[in-house]
Amino acid sequence: MNYSRQREIILNTLKQNVVHPTAEYLYDVLKKENPSISLATLYRNLNQLAENGIIKKIDGLESSSHYDHNTHEHYHFICDKCKKVFDISADVAPDLVKKAQDETGFTIMGSDIVFHGICKDCNE
Amino acid sequence: MNYSRQREIILNTLKQNVVHPTAEYLYDVLKKENPSISLATLYRNLNQLAENGIIKKIDGLESSSHYDHNTHEHYHFICDKCKKVFDISADVAPDLVKKAQDETGFTIMGSDIVFHGICKDCNE
DNA sequence: GATAAAATGAGAATAGTTATCAACTTTAGG
DNA sequence: CCTAAAGTTGATAACTATTCTCATTTTATC
Incomplete structure (x- = not known):
């Protein structure tokens, strides 16, 4: 560049x-x-x-939305290679909403975490 | 319905x-x-x-991407009313990537958290 | 069963983003 | 400091995901 x-x-x-x-x-x-x-x-x-890592694009998933019939609090991992979406348990970030609420004073109604990386299958 | x-x-x-x-x-x-x-x-x-809360739509931000010149690890809060995006410090979820990596065995390269709710100004 | 409210299919419309391409800039080498 | 190759630009067409419109059909209520 x-x-x-x-x-x-x-x-x-x-x-x-x-x-x-x-x-x-x-x-x-x-x-x-x-x-x-x-x-x-x-x-x-x-x-x-x-x-080039000079700025950051904020947009969770890329183009299209995904739908999940599991409405319990949990997060997602999307494989950058095969694009599959996997569940990640809510335990990875305990008291997340409460902590963010304490920090900001905002009324927080929900949180979504999307992890990016390479899944096990694609790693092999 | x-x-x-x-x-x-x-x-x-x-x-x-x-x-x-x-x-x-x-x-x-x-x-x-x-x-x-x-x-x-x-x-x-x-x-x-x-x-109606029967399923969940996974898509971080809604329609369009936002851009951030701050590339340090931090998260975002989007106000459902005024649509403004605010920063949230990475402290709300310590060792997030490590924990998720331990749980899944995936190679995790990054994580995005998007909180939803109502910001201070809109709450008044 | 009649009637109002809600849901459907088809396709047009929209929003956000990416691709194409000829003209212009930038860089590196002589 | 000239030139060729590589990179970037503006204009606009194209594309993708999603929503809107509307005439018709289903569903719920009395």
């Missing part, structure tokens, strides 16, 4: 935003200073920056 | 699938037994079942 003016602008704009903006929001902000910037350039650069 | 044949079929199909299928996967399975079922019916019913 070599230098690019647009990428620098995008990264700076993201850094100046305390919130965790969506691409759409960033696009609106960017266009004010830089009316010619293209939406494709924005997405391309956000993805590149994320792939 | 009153009874519906299609909803029953959809729920049963979901229950019989160990994996956590996407709508697309479910649609393929459903069509075999029930060729006339419509994709809209499937989505409508999955949403209804999820709203």
